[in-house]
Amino acid sequence: MKRKNCGLAVFFFFFPALLLAQNLYQVTVAAGDYDREDCPVFIPVSLPDNGTVSAYWHLYEKTHKGFIPVLCQQDHSPASGIWFILSGTTPRHTRRTFLLKRETAKTADTAIxxxxxxxxxxxxxxxxxxxxxxxxxxxxxxxxxxxxxxxxxxxxxxxxxxxxxxxxxxxxxxxxxxxxxxxxxxxxxxxxxxxxxxxxxxxxxxxxxxxxxxxxxxxxxxxxxxxxxxxxxxxxxxxxxxxxxxxxxxxxxxxxxxxxxxxxxxxxxxxxxxxxxxxxxxxxxxxxxxxxxxxxxxxxxxxxxxxxxxxxxxxxxxxxxxxxxxxxxxxxxxxxxxxxxxxxxxxxxxxxxxxxxxxxxxxxxxxxxxxxxxxxxxxxxxxxxxxxxxxxxxxxxxxxxxxxxxxxxxxxxxxxxx
CATH class of the missing domain: 2.70.98 (Beta-galactosidase; Chain A, domain 5)
Structure with missing residues (x-):
């Protein structure tokens, strides 16, 4: 069964300023011994109390064309961190690199x-x-x-x-x-x-x-x-x-x-x-x-x-x-x-x-x-x-x-x- 790409990344951007920002994490995702396709991935980061949040998490994938924005979502259950879909096919023994950043701007409502x-x-x-x-x-x-x-x-x-x-x-x-x-x-x-x-x-x-x-x-x-x-x-x-x-x-x-x-x-x-x-x-x-x-x-x-x-x-x-x-x-x-x-x-x-x-x-x-x-x-x-x-x-x-x-x-x- 073949499935289409989830559409979690839609535009290309070049963000050299990202590397100078505070509250910025480099995230490396390793496929390990298995091929991956449209796989949920959890980023374990400490999240502030919901009542005091004044900034929002944004995720970008680092590619040879620049940084691609990727939809992500905070987990408000007992787990603390960010979820996203590792979209498309990721072959075994390969890695993909992302940047996770807190920004003051909120993304458009994409609660599909x-x-x-x-x-x-x-x-x-x-x-x-x-x-x-x-x-x-x-x-x-x-x-x-x-x-x-x-x-x-x-x-x-x-x-x-x-x-x-x-x-x-x-x-x-x-x-x-x-x-x-x-x-x-x-x-x-x-x-x-x-x-x-x-x-x-x-x-x-x-x-x-x-x-x-x-x-x-x-x-x-x-x-x-x-x-x-x-x-x-x-x-x-x-x-x-x-x-x-x-x-x-x-x-x-x-x-x-x-x-x-x-x-x-x-x-x-x-x-x-x-x-x-x-x-x-x-x-x-x-x-x-x-x-x-x-x-x-x-x-x-x-x-x-x-x-x-x-x-x-x-x-x-x-x-x-x-x-x-x-x-x-x-x-x-x-x-x-x-x-x-x-x-x-x-x-x-x-x-x-x-x-x-x-x-x-x-x-x-x-x-x-x-x-x-x-x-x-x-x-x-x-x-x-x-x-x-x-x-x-x-x-x-x-x-x-x-x-x-x-x-x-x-x-x-x-x-x-x-």
Missing amino acids: MKIQKTFSSYVLERGSQKILNYRFRIMAPPDGADPLCQKSGYIHPLWSPSGEVLTRIQPPDHPHHYGIWGPWTKTHINGREVDFWNLGKGQGTVRYAGLLSLEEGPVFCALRVHQKHIDFGTNGPDRIAINEILEMRAWNVGPQAWLVDYTSTQNCPLPSGILLEAYRYGGGLGFRATGHWNNKNSSVLTSEGKTRQDADGSKARWCRITGTMPSGENGILFMDHPENRDFPEPMRVWPGNANNGRGDLFFEFCPIRHKSWTIKKGKEYTLKYRMFIFHGKISREEAERLWNDFAHPPVVETEKIK
Whole structure:
């Protein structure tokens, strides 16, 4: 799959005065052992408090033609620094040099990556194109389904760049399935089982609990929310078993594909902690695919060469899922991060004869598939995933390059110029 340049640099300038300015850094980006293409890059610099900012960061790439302005964006999450897209192709073992400068002039409003709030959801967008919808309001169960199957705190729809909806919620066979979501299944609190996945049991659920932050800009948009994993089985009022901070971040890599990071940080407030029992599904990142996909028009390929017939229970760094839609072929590349628990993570993949031979498609990175996990009180646990959503096809080689960008990003060196 070929993608056009992101358009992050549009004019050439010669700035000899840059070298004499204060608050100026030289930034060197090394591709390392991997080819790069339209790759998010983080520059770790100390940023002043937002309330006292009187200057703005500007980034310029140093080329043989002069300095090219490059769109960049401050990160207002717990990380401190600047993000930009290393646009175009950067071959392995090569370096690119930039100048990062604080200036009093603010650039024109280029916040192409935006978040719209509706009555029920936050919608991440690139320009006029919708990327994903995060539902914060309770969705009632479908007619005839168990009232316990109502839920908030999930992604649906997830759109492809061609506008196709790739997710599904509340299918008749599994009314507790919700697009992209990740509740735990077999958990134990003081020896008592609590199931947050199978809502019909009435033991627990995961719900939206509040907005933490919202960021927009030329490089990314990011939504950070608080989700509560609620235990219904206590003597007395319901209680929180797990607090989760979920961040969904969409990168501006152009209109031909979406690049979305899905990061979950969880902690348990209970003195006893919570045991996540080894089970074939639960937690991590789950995906219930569109009802258009079945065993005749969809496919699965993992980094280890497994297909839909033998991927279930195996481990992989990435999994490519594709299927035919009215607009043609669309797909998602799901990527696992080396820092995740039990990396490369085991997966739950429905085989081709799933659901009485219909071949509906379900995928999940499942960090407790083979090993139980104890979440202790007061300790934070983070799981990082990335999704590349595309129209058309991507090769195995492209999937490897995309995963390397996520797992082994370019090395950045900064030097303050006095």
